[in-house]
Amino acid sequence: MLLDTSIVSTAVPAISDEFHALQDVGWYAAAYNLGSAALQPLTGKIYNCFRLKWSFLTFFLIFEVGSVLCGAAQSSPMLIVGRAIAGAGASGLLSGSIIIVSSCVPLRRRPPLIGTIQGVAQMGTVIAPLVGGAFTSGVTWRWSFYINLPFGAIVSIPIIFLRIPEQIQKKPAREILSRLHRHLDLVGFALLAPAVVQLLLALEFGGNQFPWNSSQVIGLFVGAFATFVVWIFWNRYKGDEGLLPFSMMKRRVIWASALNYSFQMETLFGTSYWLPIYFQAVKGVSAILSGVYLLPTILGQLLFTVLAGVLVPRVGYVPPFSIFAGILIPIGTGLFSTLQPDTSTAKWVGYQLIASCGRGAGLQMPIVAVQNAVDQRELSTAMAFLLWAQYIGPTIFLTLYNTIFSTSLRSLVPQIAPNVDASAVVAAGATSFRDLVSPQDLPSVLVAYSDSIDNVFYLVAAAGVGGFFAAWGMGWYDIRQKNRESPGEPPAVEG
Template sequence: MNPVNDCGSVVPADITDTTGHNTTDEAREPLRRGSLSLVMTAVLLSTCLAALDQTIMAAALPTIVGQLHGFDVLSWVFTAYVITAGVSTPLYGKLVDMYGRRPLYLFALITFLAGSLFAGVAQSMMQLIVFRAVQGLGAGGILVLSLVVIADVVPFKQRGKYMGLYGAVLGVASIGGPILGGFFTDHLTWRWVFFINLPLGALALAIMLIALRLPRKRTSHRVDILGFLLLAGTATCVTLFTSWGGTRYAWSSTMIIGLAVASLVLFTLFILAERTAVEPLIPLRLFRNRTIALACVANMLIFTVVNGAATFMPMFLQLVSGRTATDTGLLTIPMVAGLMFSSVVGGGLITKLERYKWSPVLGCLLATVDTFLFSTMHRNTPWFLVITYFVVFGLALGLVMQPLTLGVQATAPEQDLGVATATAAFSQRIGGAFGLAALGALFASRLSAELAVHVPAGAAAQLTGATSQISPEQVRALGEPLRGNVQNAFMDSISTVFLWSVPVMALAFVLTLFLKNIRLTETEVRSELETLGV
């Protein structure tokens, strides 16, 4: 039987390389109880920084473009970060199971800090884009390896509480990013958007070097290079497809259709390659585990709706309700407050009840109902109702996101913990991207039809540019009754998107009903894995 350290975590039996030699060293010492708080502080701090950099650029970008120029490539400041963070996720998941948690985490954190330093001193937009890509390479590792480290240092029984804190930190980062970015730009310099990572990241790095002691693996496993290249190509094409579709290129353009076809072809080749690979990047045998398979599919469906809400709710508020960008931004506060509350309280209840299934089931049910309520909104929906819908959506997300990952970790084979966690994270990213593309195409199709109905042909000449590029200012500048007709066209189109999102979330709810409701104790989890034959 595997020993248990003084934190309650299972310490694996002797780790050996392929020649059978024991690789136990000083890093195998159990993590002391006093070190747990330090390690979790470092994990949550580095997670906050990595998540913060996904949003902190928004307020600073106009000033950055003004100083460095390159308006034509400004979207790549975001896209480069998202692509490298996305494509590196499954690779980190494989490498961490091969070479251990500590060295990979330190590598990811150092890479992120190096990218932050050089991005802060960038002298051109191209330099900034390159260093943002380096940042993303580190951030992708931090976000997935943080979950793996939590799984290593926190026993199953207590893990729900810490997963809740992880979710709450992501919520704080989503609110704090734009606020901090605006503060630094107005009162210091936009370069502090990146420099702020250095002292805080250095603190997290120092704690990790001192306090984090986990099993170190030295093995002769092979890296699935072909699988990585095919999956990286898939993720890149999907990211560009969703970033450019309906904005830079029309959904029916050759470029967007080509990216869609390339995504499907590369993903098909990836599946075929994984079936024959000696050591696949994502072992397909994982999906014989019912909980992992259901959780990954549910993640894809859930993040289709999440990304859709994040995209179309601001559009609704500004183009239909006539709210300002500031009002729209303020609405994220009650939503994220709901997410933080349910993440922390829900995580605590999971720890107390020692069961996790109730949380994603309840979260998906709430999200299904709330998505339907989104579809009923109109131009004059009362402000308090809009806030209520946002709070409920935040509560639902807090109950869904981390508990699904917890379920994956609880039923994954120990030797595949890293890759299983990364696969769950990747399913969120890839599913949300494909889902958003589908919803975007639906919206574009409906908007064209609705404008043809609501806006007379002669009056349509007052709308300059493509319909996907109509700005809130342009709509507000229109006279009546044209403005009302255009708002009605957007209202009906966005309502259709949310109405179609309801069965998507309802299907996720149904899938969560079939999750294994195992008790989150070491004995119960080990017993569950034995029944699965792992």
């Protein structure tokens, strides 16, 4: 599933060329995260009410359907819809895997197992650009999505025959279905999801399809704010039965961990999407070679993810790892903002290593912190909130990244290359613009492209700084003392 979050990154230039839709680049990732962010709060309720196995497999099926639609896409809008459906399915997969493992073992045995999940998951995230580049250059970008089908068979068929314990006692499905709207807080979901969608549409349309001061953009912002305010009152009224209970979210460990996770994922997506565009558009390399150029990110993040997973149970404290990440990530991503057409290999390799080592050390820490701050009955909802923050932040920031890039490119091309049509460069795609520009104007256009990407990395670095500040609130307690069976924790129930 996490392979799918960024596998499209190195394929984006080829996709934008085929569909002639450079303006949709941000949506290829944002739509996936939008589907996940809209449905994520509901997944906690679903896993609390229904059997873990069948809930997990249902999310898996939705994910696979979305993957098929993406692979078969005949237009940019069709691809975006497929990404949204795949994201909706993905919303319950990572949280479901963590809840399932947590229901199988006592608290003291969870950290290494959760670390294993995170290590495998983050390996998927960091190798995805390389895999996507290989498919794009060697076969077709469509296999970046079709690859999920054989993986799906390998995973889902054995799960059907497994006995998976339940994390809490659950009522029969017939009883839950008769009062589904109350158990799942469907009213809260019907308020929160549209608020998120309206906000993201406003950010995507502003400065692209419509001016920022247009009635369409302003209306979407107002609608998002109004709907969100109504949801806040409803959620407060529902109390602990609400979609995201305020009594849980207001705990410092939980909201600080959610913020930290969100900021780190914003830097991950910013790096994994815009570095390949820099390599392919500015450096002029192929999709597969741009994936190879990301190896420093892959190796640094993988190494430090494993290292941090081994060390945190021995050190006992989560914040030092997150603070370490919060120092390195802004430095590395800030250095990305200096990239130019003539930047040497040593520099962009070094910049990647700085950022990826920090991110590898910090990405799994929010989950470790939250796991040790809640009991079994709160686990599903807490994980849903944490992963919702993981999705909603990058979804918003990806639209901002795309807006910054498009606006900058439209502004800088006329300044640096006055003989070139900026609109034609934007419409051509991240690699095809070279066919439209004369050899005399190409160096100036490449400078405009690199400067526009640099502007994106200013915001990526700012997100890294946000993660640094959030890290200080992630619970200064010794998790070695917490890693025991929680008092009053209900026994696991076979299902």
